[in-house]
Amino acid sequence: MRIHARPSWPQSTRALPTATLSKADMTEVKKLRAQGEKLHAAGDHAGSLAALNKAKKMLGI
Numbered sequence: 001m002r003i004h005a006r007p008s009w010p011q012s013t014r015a016l017p018t019a020t021l022s023k024a025d026m027t028e029v030k031k032l033r034a035q036g037e038k039l040h041a042a043g044d045h046a047g048s049l050a051a052l053n054k055a056k057k058m059l060g061i
Contacts, residue, residue, distance in 0.1 A: 015059040029055045
């Protein structure tokens with residue numbers, strides 16, 4: 001089974017400008033997204049998806 005994180009990236013990108021997070025939480029979301037991209041590029045798609053899902057949860061999506 002193949003895991004695809006890429007379709008979820010635009011969803012989280014669209015949520016960033018209107019998110020009502022603390023500065024610390026916004027920093028964490030951005031860190032998780034960057035980590036997810038790095039893991040995806042390295043071929044760790046499960047890790048990438050896990051990081052993205054954490055960010056999405058923090059964003060309320």
